[in-house]
Amino acid sequence: MALCVLLCALCVSVACSCGGVVRIAVIAGDGIGKDVTAEAVKVLDAVKQSSALKLEMVHLPWSAEHYLATGETMPADGYRMLRDEFSAIFVGALGDSRVPDNRHAREILLGTRFELDLYVNYRPVRLIDDRLCPLKDRTRADVNFVVFRENTEGVYVSIGGRFKAGTDDEVAIQEEINTYKGVHRIIRHAFEYAAAKGLTKVCMADKSNAMQQGHALWQRVFKEVAAQYPGINATHMYIDALAMFLVKDPGQFQVIVTNNLFGDIITDIGGALQGGLGMAASGNIHPGRTSLFEPVHGSAPPLAGRNVANPMGAILSAALMLEALGRVDEAGRIESAVEMAVRDGRTTVDIGGSLGTREVGTWIANQIATR
Numbered sequence: 001m002a003l004c005v006l007l008c009a010l011c012v013s014v015a016c017s018c019g020g021v022v023r024i025a026v027i028a029g030d031g032i033g034k035d036v037t038a039e040a041v042k043v044l045d046a047v048k049q050s051s052a053l054k055l056e057m058v059h060l061p062w063s064a065e066h067y068l069a070t071g072e073t074m075p076a077d078g079y080r081m082l083r084d085e086f087s088a089i090f091v092g093a094l095g096d097s098r099v100p101d102n103r104h105a106r107e108i109l110l111g112t113r114f115e116l117d118l119y120v121n122y123r124p125v126r127l128i129d130d131r132l133c134p135l136k137d138r139t140r141a142d143v144n145f146v147v148f149r150e151n152t153e154g155v156y157v158s159i160g161g162r163f164k165a166g167t168d169d170e171v172a173i174q175e176e177i178n179t180y181k182g183v184h185r186i187i188r189h190a191f192e193y194a195a196a197k198g199l200t201k202v203c204m205a206d207k208s209n210a211m212q213q214g215h216a217l218w219q220r221v222f223k224e225v226a227a228q229y230p231g232i233n234a235t236h237m238y239i240d241a242l243a244m245f246l247v248k249d250p251g252q253f254q255v256i257v258t259n260n261l262f263g264d265i266i267t268d269i270g271g272a273l274q275g276g277l278g279m280a281a282s283g284n285i286h287p288g289r290t291s292l293f294e295p296v297h298g299s300a301p302p303l304a305g306r307n308v309a310n311p312m313g314a315i316l317s318a319a320l321m322l323e324a325l326g327r328v329d330e331a332g333r334i335e336s337a338v339e340m341a342v343r344d345g346r347t348t349v350d351i352g353g354s355l356g357t358r359e360v361g362t363w364i365a366n367q368i369a370t371r
């Protein structure tokens with residue numbers, strides 16, 4: 001029962017096909033998304049070969065390349081297909097300057113978050129090895145928290161417009177959407193996660209001093225939900241103060257919950273605390289439904305195709321995916337292999353090693369295959 005509660009808080013999907021085949025849609029995307037996804041797939045293959053996991057990975061070509069060649073970002077029934085035909089979705093990264101408005105990225109990634117209602121953006125920030133932390137005298141004990149970013153509202157819904165665009169009289173309006181339902185469900189999720197994991201602190205970050213309409217709603221809902229979890233110390237920080245404390249004293253945080261934009265920004269700080277963006281993993285989740293897993297980083301065009309991108313964020317995202325599908329042992333095996341690689345210096349140059357993307361992936365896959 002306890003395990004079940006924990007797994008629910010970690011967002012186990014009903015799409016987990018117990019006893020059956022677990023089908024994963026793999027969208028490598030653009031730039032280094034392709035490089036790191038190849039390694040995550042290599043590692044998942046190693047897990048599959050060395051366990052009873054029946055995994056089927058279906059590669060979907062949706063990317064800038066595909067859009068430029070065909071004029072199609074994704075098929076008309078793409079969202080339905082992802083939702084109904086797969087247990088989970090794995091994405092590398094999307095973004096390519098040859099598509100100036102990044103329309104394909106918006107439709108494939110943001111579109112899937114919205115259409116599949118993946119309201120939880122789950123971003124664990126865990127330092128694997130002290131030497132990766134850029135902060136002086138900080139250790140693994142200081143960098144170990146999770147961020148829950150609201151993933152379906154805020155300023156990312158693209159409501160607004162431009163009037164007299166391109167002139168000196170231009171007016172640009174971008175609305176921020178906050179609904180009771182949206183705010184309530186992400187805050188409740190953060191508390192449920194904390195309770196299931198035996199954690200005692202949840203911090204909500206907003207900018208209610210300056211954004212007095214939308215963020216008053218965050219204040220109200222946070223107090224309302226917090227009152228239902230008397231064993232959890234619920235605190236509030238303005239987002240600017242939180243950004244400062246993430247650098248100054250990250251050890252004070254266990255669970256952070258915030259909106260779409262602020263969560264996007266502070267998890268890049270989180271990535272830096274872990275050793276760099278290449279280390280950061282994430283899940284875009286609707287508990288009980290098909291969810292999407294991806295490294296936090298983007299397509300990093302200058303690194304693409306050069307065998308230099310760090311694949312660990314992608315590989316750890318694959319572990320989050322298996323964990324969410326209820327494959328906790330297999331997820332743990334991946335995490336242990338990544339930790340071993342970091343300890344042994346089997347890493348890419350961004351975190352002090354000398355291996356290429358492919359060599360890191362192969363080393364981790366071999367560890368899994370031989371243990």
Ligand SMILES: NC(=O)c1ccc[n+]([C@@H]2O[C@H](COP(=O)([O-])OP(=O)(O)OC[C@H]3O[C@@H](n4cnc5c(N)ncnc54)[C@H](O)[C@@H]3O)[C@@H](O)[C@H]2O)c1
Nearest residue numbers: 093094095096277278296297298299300301309310311350
């Ligand atoms: N989820 C996504 O798909 C996603 C997220 C962020 C940005 N983007 C898109 O990616 C493109 C590039 O954006 P950006 O340059 O601002 O952000 P980025 O995350 O792609 O890269 C920023 C910098 O971080 C470092 N970095 C990132 N990932 C790394 C890795 N795996 N290994 C080593 N170093 C790594 C590199 O120094 C890189 O220059 C844009 O088109 C943007 O819209 C996509």
